[in-house]
Amino acid sequence: MTRSSFVSRSFKHWSLLPGVLLLAALTLYPLANLVRMSVSTIEFAEGSEIWRFTPRANLAQLLADDVLRPALVNTLVFVVVSVAAEMIIGLALAIAVAGLVRGKQWVRTAMILPILVPPVAIGSMWKLMYNYDFGIFNQTLTALGLAPVNWLGSTSLALTSVIVVDIWHWVPFVFLILFAAVEGLPTDLLEAARVDGATRWQVVWRIMIPLLRPAIIVAFLFRTILAFKVFDEVYLLTSGGPGTATELVNLHLYKVFFEQNQLGYGALLSLAVIAAIVAFLVTARHVSVAVRAQ
């Protein structure tokens, strides 16, 4: 092999080096540092950091953390319920809007709006709407002669109220992905089914949904990852209360890391969250492969 051919062959690999180095600097180094932090206790004195190696103490704190348990359960409920509702409503809306003869663009534009609103604004807006004394929901209920509802102050209702906000926020995201997929379905196939006497329900259930599977899986994966990462809305709406009714893992992590300044234990919690998301992604990938194989 001549020198010039070796250079030309290896160039494509070398050309990737800057990107690889950048990726390593921006992801691997922080991750490695996070791992190092997670087995340490970090304190400050004389303006400098003092690191102590305390993996057992951090792990013991993780296992004894009284708030983490309800936070994990709440997070799981939040992810399962909100993502399931968003997928069902988003899919139904995508199919319904795709069937419109006129005004599709208007609906699509209107549906984008909730995604464009910053989560901080969404949290503040819904907090006002949920307000017991002045909120629009209770004002409406009172005007109708009904009793006001303690939307965010009741332990049995607070998490549901938070989930409703998330559904309102993210249904459009699912809708947009699935709407594009529905629009891309082969019309001749759908027409043929209708000519063969299939009902609208049969067309949707037996033809559209199977064809939409790849798009549904993509939307589901994105939404699940984002649902695990939810923070702003819950922080503004309830800050995890009342009690631990809406305490989520990310909220707890924030409090440990930033409010209590427990950097080592906070890092361990972060790793636990990352591990949970990775475990979910691996499982979802296997499920996705199995579904495609069918």
Add this chain to the structure above:
Amino acid sequence: MRQFLRIIAVFATTAGLSLGAAAQQPFADVGKQPPITILVASTPWYPAFEKVVGLYEQQTGNQVKLDTTPFGGMLEKARNAVRTGKSPYDLMFIDTQWTIEFYEGGFLAPLKEIDPTFDMPKEVLTYGDSGYWNAQKRWRTADGGKLMAYTVLGNVQLLYYRPDLLKQAGIAPPKTWAEVAAACARLTDPPKMYGFVVRGEKGNGIRYDWQSVMLAEGASVVKDPAGGDYTVTINSPQAKAALDLYIDLLKRCGPPNYGTLGQGDVIQLLATGKAAMGDVVTAAFASFEDPAKSLVVGKLETVALPAGRGGVFGAVIGNWNAVIPKDAPEAQKKAALAFSRWFLTSAAQRAFAQAGGIPNRSDVYTSDLAKEPRLRWMPAYLETQKFAKQELGYAEGAQVEQILGLRLNQAAIGEMSSGKALNTAAKEIEELFGKNGRKTGALPPLPE
């Protein structure tokens, strides 16, 4: 007691000043200084501070850039500023709860090390010595401590009440918590009128407000932290009585969402005329007098927070301290201190009060300003200074607040009994102190 005597001495010294003399005291001449940047929270008193800064710029020609940040982002900005080695801020305002972390971490420049001639004017209130740090004792005290900060704004809770409604019901302004409970029973008519509103939300809200009742009942979180005895006393019968009373007030006198009631909600209920009495910070008074924000302009009066069963008064101080980062350039530190000298003058503090702020000098409270109707909160504030205390003044303060903030809220919403909540909190706080090598212990558990 010593703090109380010191405050009395300060007031006695300054009360002799003639009103005119206080008004005529000059602003400090600080000369030409380089521009400085101040980290300040977006709070109800920020507009007043901004006006005073404008006055400083106008008088001295020196420039001040204000980095206004929502409360939630303040701590992170301050931490990042001091941990990166070159602070973008020359002066930072930090909540009193955060000061221990900054003092212990060695991130701040003691004020006298910047300029040995700098002295706090004797009229400036010390707010429980929150600006001093004794590194050996790990405690905020002027006794052997270095001056690290001064209070920009000292907030204490006051009892706000509607004299028109109380008069109508034939009730005098309450002087004890039992009287508050009795008055609320007669004033409450939900959802039109709530007799008494106070924060019940998880975290800082319930912890901070409840501690005033706790102090009034003669209870404490820790036995003697100043003396190094961190025996946990939060599950005492007195603390339980304070918690039972507080929960009763929340449930019986406030709205059904009492478990999530935050400061904004309490202020909103008072400002809209839906509450007859409330436990709110002094800084909120200006907004109640603003017709754009309030339906009760001129209708609210204030008194010091009520006493407990033993006649003891209690209030917790929540002040903002001005600190200078150690890693700011020397010239910038001096410029920040020059601004501070100017800000601490009687004239500047008068201007601050007139703009809607809460001055930190006792002579302003004994001046003609205290007679202005829109500053009619001043006597109650001054009265509160006699017994108000700093709480959770140790390195574990933030974690103790998280523990108490959760357990008190759980008791309030009925997730656990008051006895169990306090026992659980005591156990968790004792473990925390034990882990950090403190001399600690606990009281026998309360019946659950």
